[in-house]
Amino acid sequence: DAKTTQPPSMDCAEGRAANLPCNHSTISGNEYVYWYRQIHSQGPQYIIHGLKNNETNEMASLIITEDRKSSTLILPHATLRDTAVYYCIVRASNAGGTSYGKLTFGQGTILTVHP
Amino acid sequence: DARVTQTPRDKVTEMGQEVTMRCQPILGHNTVFWYRQTMMQGLELLAYFRNRAPLDDSGMPKDRFSAEMPDATLATLKIQPSEPRDSAVYFCASGSYQGLGEQYFGPGTRLTVT
Numbered sequence: 001d002a003k004t005t006q007p008p009s010m011d012c013a014e015g016r017a018a019n020l021p022c023n024h025s026t027i028s029g030n031e032y033v034y035w036y037r038q039i040h041s042q043g044p045q046y047i048i049h050g051l052k053n054n055e056t057n058e059m060a061s062l063i064i065t066e067d068r069k070s071s072t073l074i075l076p077h078a079t080l081r082d083t084a085v086y087y088c089i090v091r092a093s094n095a096g097g098t099s100y101g102k103l104t105f106g107q108g109t110i111l112t113v114h115p
Numbered sequence: 116d117a118r119v120t121q122t123p124r125d126k127v128t129e130m131g132q133e134v135t136m137r138c139q140p141i142l143g144h145n146t147v148f149w150y151r152q153t154m155m156q157g158l159e160l161l162a163y164f165r166n167r168a169p170l171d172d173s174g175m176p177k178d179r180f181s182a183e184m185p186d187a188t189l190a191t192l193k194i195q196p197s198e199p200r201d202s203a204v205y206f207c208a209s210g211s212y213q214g215l216g217e218q219y220f221g222p223g224t225r226l227t228v229t
Contacts, residue, residue: 043119044158049217102160102171103218104160106157107157
């Protein structure tokens, strides 16, 4: 699976949009981009994933560049409860293979939302 | 609200003792993962199962760790004998084959080996 690069930490004011970048310049055509987050003392939480089109759900939006070498997770109105470590993960969609579903977590971005 | 449950939530034990951690995946999920998280190594995948069969346990120290799924509602991770370096938070996660990699994590078991 392709390697990802994220800034170690970011700050955001409460109520503002939080834009978390992720670089995955070695991504290949069958690899999806996943975002998870981990709030302190809890298990990681799935946020969103995408292949090449932008995606939106009730938690966030995912913007993937046209060349797919980078993406941005957007939390449109950050709250204090969004303070967490955010992980960007790239994974192949080899359905049926033994690695299907396997996620490799990096160090992530620590997002701190300030009042 | 379906959730992955793990027991115990906290475990303190002495070096050399056996430790068993249990996980109940979300009903209907056929893939179960065991992760370990430490400050130094972050989140590491230890092993995972699909339809109760082990698919990959390459992340697990084979001499002391073992993972099983006796049935579809129970996954276990056992350490025997435990060592201080095993101190970590152990997470179980489950997912469906059709879920394209969405994994749902339990609250974790915090293990301290003295």
